[in-house]
Amino acid sequence: MDQQxxxxxxxxxxxxxxxxxxxxxxxxxxxxxxxxxxxxxxxxEAARAxxxxxxxxxxxxxxxxxxxxxxxxxxxxxxxxxxxxxxxTLPEFAPWVRAFLGVKNRPTRLSLPALETLAVxxxxxxVTRAEMEQIRGVAVDGVIATLKERGLIDEVGRADVVGRPxxxxxxxxxxEYFGLAHLDGLPAADELRRIPVVRPxxxxxxxxxxxPLPHGVAAQAAEVPATTGPVEQSAAPVLEAEPTSESPxx
Amino acid sequence: MDQQxxxxxxxxxxxxxxxxxxxxxxxxxxxxxxxxxxxxxxxxEAARAxxxxxxxxxxxxxxxxxxxxxxxxxxxxxxxxxxxxxxxTLPEFAPWVRAFLGVKNRPTRLSLPALETLAVxxxxxxVTRAEMEQIRGVAVDGVIATLKERGLIDEVGRADVVGRPxxxxxxxxxxEYFGLAHLDGLPAADELRRIPVVRPxxxxxxxxxxxPLPHGVAAQAAEVPATTGPVEQSAAPVLEAEPTSESPxx
Amino acid sequence: MSEYRVQFEVFEGPLDLxxxxxxxxxxxxxxxxxxxxAADFLAYLGQMRDLDLEVAGExxxxxxxxxxxxxxxxxxxxxxxxxxESVEDGEDPRWELIRRLVEYKKxxxxxxxxxxxxxxxxxxxxxxxxxxxxxxxxxRGGVEASVFDLIGAVNEILKRFKNRDNVxxxxxxxxxxxxxxxxxRALLLERSRVGFAELFLQARSRLEVVVTFLAVLELTRxxxxxxxxxxxxxxxxxxxxxxxxxxxxxxxAEIVPEAPTPAPLELPLSA
Numbered sequence: 001m002d003q004q005x006x007x008x009x010x011x012x013x014x015x016x017x018x019x020x021x022x023x024x025x026x027x028x029x030x031x032x033x034x035x036x037x038x039x040x041x042x043x044x045e046a047a048r049a050x051x052x053x054x055x056x057x058x059x060x061x062x063x064x065x066x067x068x069x070x071x072x073x074x075x076x077x078x079x080x081x082x083x084x085x086x087x088x089t090l091p092e093f094a095p096w097v098r099a100f101l102g103v104k105n106r107p108t109r110l111s112l113p114a115l116e117t118l119a120v121x122x123x124x125x126x127v128t129r130a131e132m133e134q135i136r137g138v139a140v141d142g143v144i145a146t147l148k149e150r151g152l153i154d155e156v157g158r159a160d161v162v163g164r165p166x167x168x169x170x171x172x173x174x175x176e177y178f179g180l181a182h183l184d185g186l187p188a189a190d191e192l193r194r195i196p197v198v199r200p201x202x203x204x205x206x207x208x209x210x211x212p213l214p215h216g217v218a219a220q221a222a223e224v225p226a227t228t229g230p231v232e233q234s235a236a237p238v239l240e241a242e243p244t245s246e247s248p249x250x
Numbered sequence: 251m252d253q254q255x256x257x258x259x260x261x262x263x264x265x266x267x268x269x270x271x272x273x274x275x276x277x278x279x280x281x282x283x284x285x286x287x288x289x290x291x292x293x294x295e296a297a298r299a300x301x302x303x304x305x306x307x308x309x310x311x312x313x314x315x316x317x318x319x320x321x322x323x324x325x326x327x328x329x330x331x332x333x334x335x336x337x338x339t340l341p342e343f344a345p346w347v348r349a350f351l352g353v354k355n356r357p358t359r360l361s362l363p364a365l366e367t368l369a370v371x372x373x374x375x376x377v378t379r380a381e382m383e384q385i386r387g388v389a390v391d392g393v394i395a396t397l398k399e400r401g402l403i404d405e406v407g408r409a410d411v412v413g414r415p416x417x418x419x420x421x422x423x424x425x426e427y428f429g430l431a432h433l434d435g436l437p438a439a440d441e442l443r444r445i446p447v448v449r450p451x452x453x454x455x456x457x458x459x460x461x462p463l464p465h466g467v468a469a470q471a472a473e474v475p476a477t478t479g480p481v482e483q484s485a486a487p488v489l490e491a492e493p494t495s496e497s498p499x500x
Numbered sequence: 501m502s503e504y505r506v507q508f509e510v511f512e513g514p515l516d517l518x519x520x521x522x523x524x525x526x527x528x529x530x531x532x533x534x535x536x537x538a539a540d541f542l543a544y545l546g547q548m549r550d551l552d553l554e555v556a557g558e559x560x561x562x563x564x565x566x567x568x569x570x571x572x573x574x575x576x577x578x579x580x581x582x583x584x585e586s587v588e589d590g591e592d593p594r595w596e597l598i599r600r601l602v603e604y605k606k607x608x609x610x611x612x613x614x615x616x617x618x619x620x621x622x623x624x625x626x627x628x629x630x631x632x633x634x635x636x637x638x639x640r641g642g643v644e645a646s647v648f649d650l651i652g653a654v655n656e657i658l659k660r661f662k663n664r665d666n667v668x669x670x671x672x673x674x675x676x677x678x679x680x681x682x683x684x685r686a687l688l689l690e691r692s693r694v695g696f697a698e699l700f701l702q703a704r705s706r707l708e709v710v711v712t713f714l715a716v717l718e719l720t721r722x723x724x725x726x727x728x729x730x731x732x733x734x735x736x737x738x739x740x741x742x743x744x745x746x747x748x749x750x751x752x753a754e755i756v757p758e759a760p761t762p763a764p765l766e767l768p769l770s771a
Contacts, residue, residue, distance in 0.1 A: 016339040023628065076266060100267055100283040116512065119608075123607070135603060188606075
């Protein structure tokens, strides 16, 4: 069988498995099933062809499958949530599905402070309480307790600084709750993870403009996680506006 | 909305229901769901449009849906089996589906005694150990432990009789295990729940709790724990029972 | 802090309030007039006090910070001692505040996005397939049939009688469990293997179906018969177990043969 045909075949096999499964399936689980089917007595040539597949190929087939449903006008699609693939109904059919299955067993919606804190944790994990408070400008104790109780975050270690404070990270329940495939699926993930708030070339406030430009960038760089590397000024994705050359005062 | 559009909409709604439902659905059930959705607060115009649909229209929409899948090249289709509609995978994908259900779906099959006990609990819950033993004629301690361990049953209260024995009922894991939406989904539920088999005065098989024991029964009686105690005749609704020479109540 | 939020939920903290004030100025964060912002911020705190709302510590700290920045700006540029410091620190306090604001705003936006996802996900239902009908597979050894398989099968058979039932059934029905039990035993001794559905072919009423079913259950319980399926969802077969054929087997089997003549089973007659 040629490669393209095999790939299409693989896609349909995966599709049939998602259809028959009583739960979402990860690439690893799907790969195991393919392996097992290949080893069955009297396995077909096709079955044997999928014996030891590169997980990347399975991933690619699932992604193509998912794309198929985006273009097909149906009431459901294939989605990846927390690393596991599944068929899900589209939101516009919720009224009927709800009438049948009942309201989804979800706890009450998260408060805005909880969502903000969760966003900080999600993008900056592992993160300490002090870091969260620095970003949000308020105490986060109560919110952390709530988020932990709901299983959306957990303690993931201790920071290597004085006092060895607890660090927090998000759980897979977090991904499930928001329907995210994985953390990279967070909106604007790159931007928020890297602290891209770079001082504009022409400076913000009046007096600063008159300074011999501080090697302020250097100081800032210290805050940037080591892995990020040096921050190019030109690459600075600025939030929503042009930097100004004008002093706001005046 | 014009008729054709409504019909197409209906088709997709039914499709989403079949997709989300953990069991096959009959036209009657689907019609009920549509009715329920129409009565929800804030139901959309579309939802209200399907309030009291002619079952024939639902049937027609399902048939058209089924046709859609015949022409679509997918790994599954919509089928009607024994009057109930569902998504089923195509036979050519059976090797994989079987490999999956074989590996993943059931860690270990329940033993027949476990299933019997589970059936008794499912149909007669809340039910005490004594009642189960009365019905099954053997001690159920081990089986209860197994079922509890697997999360299929749980303690749900205490019976209002002497000794206040623990009562058991099935859990939601039970429903999942058997792919049931709710307890009413148990096969022949009404039928089997209603059979009030009258307890015999003298029992055929060993029923230690109730009888002046015939000698031959001694061996089995040992299996029944002493704690079982006398069981109220009238409080013994049983699933399966020994025929009796005289009905105690008639 | 939590009591603060309860009382004044509009702003979650000083940064939130600052962002709001920046928006009111209708300028970009980078262009914000700190002097005006400081004044607005203090005014807002004053209002809170007037309303007898407790002003949280974070707000007070921020107010102090803003006042400091404002005082700096009021000085002529050449008098700003801080400039040197700022070079040393590599950090201009104004810039630092703006950086925090920009960063905070991004997280606030991200939180808003998460909220959208949250709402969306509440409306999404995942498929939880029931066990799929498998085309009969070349199963080895046969699978043991569960009670549920049985009940399912009976249910199917009962459906056939749904429409046929009529008043006649109210009359004494000849079928009893014990009778069925005996005829089943006889049948199995003769043939040693019977199809489950076959048992019901001759049934003429719902009652007879139920009675037959109970007899099968009873025989299973007594381990006199075994129920097997060639494949999952395949036809259920009943075979004679050693206990029935007279070979040595555990006690339960020995008890039944002595069964006294049983009375008819009482069933509710579905009207």
